[in-house]
Amino acid sequence: MTDVQWESLSNWAVAAAGTVYFLALLTHLAEWASLRKVPVAAGAAARDSVDIPGGVAVATGPEGTADDGGAQRAAFFGRLGYLLTCLAVAVHFVSLVGRGMAADPNRVPWGNMYEFTLSGTFVVAFLYVALYRKFRLAWMAPIVLAFVLTVLMVAVLWLYAPVAPLTEALSSYWLVIHVVSAIISVGAFTLGGITSALYLVKSRSVTKGGGTTSGYVARLPELAVLDRVSYRLHAFGFPVWTFAVLITGPIWAHQAWSSYWNWDPKEVWAFITWVVYAAYLHARTTAGWKGRNAAILALVGTFTLWFNFIGINYFSTTSQHSYAGAPEVHGTVQAGD
Amino acid sequence: MTTPPDHSLRSRSGGDPGGTALSTRPPEDDRRPGELTLRELLRWVWRQLTSMRTALILLLLLALAAIPGSVIPQEGVDALKTSNWQTAHPKLTPIYDKLGLFSVYDSVWFSAIYILLMISLVGCILPRTFVYWRGMRAKPPAAPRNLSRLPEHALYSTSDGADAVLERAQQTLRRQRYRISVQDGAISAERGYLREAGNLLFHLSVLVVLVGFGLGSLYGYKGGVIVVKDNGFSNTVSQYDDFDPGSLFSADDMEPFYFKVDDFTADWLTDGPRAGMARGFDASLTYQESLSDPEKSYDLKVNHPLSIGNTDVFLIGHGYAPIITVKDGNGDEVYSGPTVFLPINDTFQSIGVVKAATAEPTQIGLEGEFYPTVSFSKQTGSYYSLFGKPVDPMISMLVYTGDLHMKDGTPQSIYSLDKSDTTMLTKKNGAPYRLDLRPGQSVKLPNGLGTVSFDGLQPWVKIQISQTPGKWIALSGVVAALIGLLGSLFIRPRRIWVRAREEEGGTLVEVAALDRSGGGDLTGLVGDLVASLQRTGKDET
Numbered sequence: 001m002t003d004v005q006w007e008s009l010s011n012w013a014v015a016a017a018g019t020v021y022f023l024a025l026l027t028h029l030a031e032w033a034s035l036r037k038v039p040v041a042a043g044a045a046a047r048d049s050v051d052i053p054g055g056v057a058v059a060t061g062p063e064g065t066a067d068d069g070g071a072q073r074a075a076f077f078g079r080l081g082y083l084l085t086c087l088a089v090a091v092h093f094v095s096l097v098g099r100g101m102a103a104d105p106n107r108v109p110w111g112n113m114y115e116f117t118l119s120g121t122f123v124v125a126f127l128y129v130a131l132y133r134k135f136r137l138a139w140m141a142p143i144v145l146a147f148v149l150t151v152l153m154v155a156v157l158w159l160y161a162p163v164a165p166l167t168e169a170l171s172s173y174w175l176v177i178h179v180v181s182a183i184i185s186v187g188a189f190t191l192g193g194i195t196s197a198l199y200l201v202k203s204r205s206v207t208k209g210g211g212t213t214s215g216y217v218a219r220l221p222e223l224a225v226l227d228r229v230s231y232r233l234h235a236f237g238f239p240v241w242t243f244a245v246l247i248t249g250p251i252w253a254h255q256a257w258s259s260y261w262n263w264d265p266k267e268v269w270a271f272i273t274w275v276v277y278a279a280y281l282h283a284r285t286t287a288g289w290k291g292r293n294a295a296i297l298a299l300v301g302t303f304t305l306w307f308n309f310i311g312i313n314y315f316s317t318t319s320q321h322s323y324a325g326a327p328e329v330h331g332t333v334q335a336g337d
Numbered sequence: 338m339t340t341p342p343d344h345s346l347r348s349r350s351g352g353d354p355g356g357t358a359l360s361t362r363p364p365e366d367d368r369r370p371g372e373l374t375l376r377e378l379l380r381w382v383w384r385q386l387t388s389m390r391t392a393l394i395l396l397l398l399l400a401l402a403a404i405p406g407s408v409i410p411q412e413g414v415d416a417l418k419t420s421n422w423q424t425a426h427p428k429l430t431p432i433y434d435k436l437g438l439f440s441v442y443d444s445v446w447f448s449a450i451y452i453l454l455m456i457s458l459v460g461c462i463l464p465r466t467f468v469y470w471r472g473m474r475a476k477p478p479a480a481p482r483n484l485s486r487l488p489e490h491a492l493y494s495t496s497d498g499a500d501a502v503l504e505r506a507q508q509t510l511r512r513q514r515y516r517i518s519v520q521d522g523a524i525s526a527e528r529g530y531l532r533e534a535g536n537l538l539f540h541l542s543v544l545v546v547l548v549g550f551g552l553g554s555l556y557g558y559k560g561g562v563i564v565v566k567d568n569g570f571s572n573t574v575s576q577y578d579d580f581d582p583g584s585l586f587s588a589d590d591m592e593p594f595y596f597k598v599d600d601f602t603a604d605w606l607t608d609g610p611r612a613g614m615a616r617g618f619d620a621s622l623t624y625q626e627s628l629s630d631p632e633k634s635y636d637l638k639v640n641h642p643l644s645i646g647n648t649d650v651f652l653i654g655h656g657y658a659p660i661i662t663v664k665d666g667n668g669d670e671v672y673s674g675p676t677v678f679l680p681i682n683d684t685f686q687s688i689g690v691v692k693a694a695t696a697e698p699t700q701i702g703l704e705g706e707f708y709p710t711v712s713f714s715k716q717t718g719s720y721y722s723l724f725g726k727p728v729d730p731m732i733s734m735l736v737y738t739g740d741l742h743m744k745d746g747t748p749q750s751i752y753s754l755d756k757s758d759t760t761m762l763t764k765k766n767g768a769p770y771r772l773d774l775r776p777g778q779s780v781k782l783p784n785g786l787g788t789v790s791f792d793g794l795q796p797w798v799k800i801q802i803s804q805t806p807g808k809w810i811a812l813s814g815v816v817a818a819l820i821g822l823l824g825s826l827f828i829r830p831r832r833i834w835v836r837a838r839e840e841e842g843g844t845l846v847e848v849a850a851l852d853r854s855g856g857g858d859l860t861g862l863v864g865d866l867v868a869s870l871q872r873t874g875k876d877e878t
């Protein structure tokens with residue numbers, strides 16, 4: 001295949017993945033719609049383990065008798081939605097491979113913001129699919145899909161850039177390790193942020209009296225489960241982020257610009273993100289900060305993370321994150337982080 | 338399941354309205370209310386400072402305090418941009434300067450936050466290390482009287498004797514590497530001691546990283562120099578164009594190396610979306626680690642620095658130095674050589690000056706631009722560069738005569754002319770007199786001033802040199818921190834208690850577990866243990 005063919009394969013795959021994500025989203029919405037009439041307790045949620053969230057419970061629990069039709073339809077839609085998501089993730093992966101193969105010389109697909117965003121959303125979706133069973137994430141489906149779809153759309157509409165070779169400073173294997181770990185932790189933190197947001201929503205509806213027994217919020221797992229899933233995702237993301245930002249990042253920076261830590265805006269925000277997540281982990285063990293405040297901190301973390309990923313490029317022009325050729329020319333940040 | 342009545346646990350917890358009243362009562366000695374001894378005050382301050390809540394708040398403050406430095410240009414990051422910003426904001430500049438906003442990361446307030454955080458950290462780690470040390474050898478704590486109060490618990494009755502059940506439980510738990518003690522008919526088991534060790538290692542390593550980072554910024558230096566092809570550089574302070582030492586840096590620590598730039602090449606992309614970009618920068622150096630060492634050679638590339646001792650040499654930029662010769666009115670050569678022009682954009686359109694201060698009858702200054710691949714824009718009426726590669730190079734310069742103030746002793750930038758006492762050469766019609774030269778061309782200046790020729794082109798490279806002591810300390814610190822972090826986050830510390838009581842009709846066995854970490858998940862732990870106790874029980878009977 002020629003480079004041009006790879007590139008159009010990639011573009012085609014992005015469009016296809018977007019479509020399939022959209023179908024998966026619709027399917028999950030249909031799932032939740034069918035569940036509207038099924039009271040939460042009808043599922044296996046009545047079992048005494050706190051680990052079984054309402055949403056999946058219906059999909060797995062045969063005990064329900066109240067509205068079997070609705071529950072079965074929901075179970076079917078739930079499975080279909082998950083399969084569609086898996087398919088979309090696979091196609092999404094093809095789009096990344098296509099980007100890499102289209103470049104000459106072949107390379108990792110993160111030469112510009114478009115490619116970063118493509119990779120970032122891939123990891124979010126992939127982690128969701130991979131952790132689906134372990135953390136029973138069925139309840140997260142509509143949110144993750146909506147998020148991935150929106151960000152993909154932003155990438156295609158505003159960030160798209162044709163395939164181009166990497167600038168010199170970006171061709172380093174440290175960059176590969178650095179970016180892989182950064183993107184993985186971005187994925188985990190994003191899922192953690194979504195969970196924390198849902199925690200806040202649910203805790204609000206619980207304190208307000210939690211009237212409904214069906215509907216999305218009622219079917220979210222219990223607060224304690226949301227809190228724990230969020231913690232686990234962050235606990236996974238934090239060491240990876242530490243590795244990306246405080247180990248491989250500085251090593252690469254030292255190779256490329258002679259200074260392993262230069263308080264460059266990207267570095268500053270990576271540091272801020274790190275400190276906020278350290279605060280989150282502390283908050284969870286500090287009396288009075290548990291639960292709600294910790295969840296708010298997690299959301300602050302998600303904000304700093306994505307701000308650094310995209311926003312800071314528009315706020316500051318001193319970023320060195322590119323080798324611009326001329327010593328006095330900064331600011332052409334094609335590199336993200 | 339039955340829940341036996343409980344007497345022990347509840348009495349200690351629970352909001353006791355009388356408790357708060359107690360503290361407001363005057364103390365039982367002759368001090369007035371609210372009066373603290375200095376000792377008590379200090380202890381109170383210390384306890385506040387080392388509390389987890391304070392650590393949390395300080396962390397958040399640190400994050401907040403780091404923000405201004407990413408929005409306001411920083412002297413240490415980009416001095417040029419900072420001074421431009423300062424000129425553009427004359428009102429804000431003095432205020433910002435007072436607040437240290439142009440060098441946030443060594444300002445008093447930023448330092449105050451992280452120094453407080455460090456004190457808090459030490460005050461936190463030390464006591465916890467002692468506690469951990471003692472706890473490491475201590476036996477797991479005795480079983481609470483009422484195991485069914487714990488969130489994870491189970492109860493079953495069996496026909497086996499209590500001793501047999503406890504014996505089996507011990508075997509099972511020992512196999513799972515629990516530390517076990519038996520007291521009053523109950524087993525206490527605990528595992529996951531390394532979690533706390535990991536946590537301590539992590540926090541300790543944060544200090545190590547800071548020490549390493551501090552060493553680098555106090556004792557290290559960073560400097561840049563532009564070296565034209567065929568020229569050399571020896572590592573002394575005076576040879577640098579810009580030099581940024583740490584506050585405790587001593588020039589005696591500089592490595593006495595020397596290098597010469599033999600060649601520089603770059604691959605220019607001529608098609609594709611990044612056409613005009615260059616890659617594959619390669620500067621070949623000959624170097625000596627010290628004057629007495631043999632010469633070696635090295636291909637200096639981006640991402641591929643040269644390390645000499647504890648100093649690193651980096652290639653961070655490149656540009657062109659047109660070779661310009663000026664002869665004065667007497668025909669004497671008053672200026673000759675490659676002249677470094679600084680690129681102003683991606684096409685390597687560059688600016689530079691020539692100062693011929695010894696020229697007769699009057700000093701000559703040239704100021705202008707260099708275009709690697711020249712083109713003319715009808716729209717703007719000026720030249721511009723199409724491409725960074727020197728396909729059709731040209732210089733275009735204005736001529737100044739008069740006093741260039743080169744002999745006053747005040748240092749001048751080699752990239753700008755002091756034009757205060759000069760006049761610009763003009764044509765008869767009043768338009769500026771312009772020298773447009775391609776390589777090999779020369780032009781006779783009017784009024785018998787002399788001649789200027791453009792003899793050729795040399796590339797130059799921008800070299801960054803840095804010495805960062807403590808970088809290995811910092812790196813090992815972060816790696817240790819990461820290892821500690823992994824232990825601290827993923828080792829699950831847990832306690833399990835098994836109590837067996839012989840009653841009429843069988844033995845009542847209670848099993849309970851407690852997770853001592855934030856995110857632990859005990860689901861299945863108790864169930865599995867019960868299942869295994871019952872299974873082995875059946876096997877034996």
Ligand code: HEM
Pocket residue numbers: 277278281282285387388389390392454457458459461462535536539540543821822825826854855
């Ligand atoms: C530079 C400052 C600090 C940073 C970056 C930091 C970071 C962290 C992180 C990331 C964790 C979670 C991972 C783990 O469990 O080990 C943690 C836990 C912890 N930190 Fe810190 N910390 C700092 C200062 C402090 C201070 C000053 C204290 C004492 C007041 C403290 C007490 C603790 C404790 C007790 C835990 C364990 C919580 C648990 O068991 O889950 N930390 N810290």
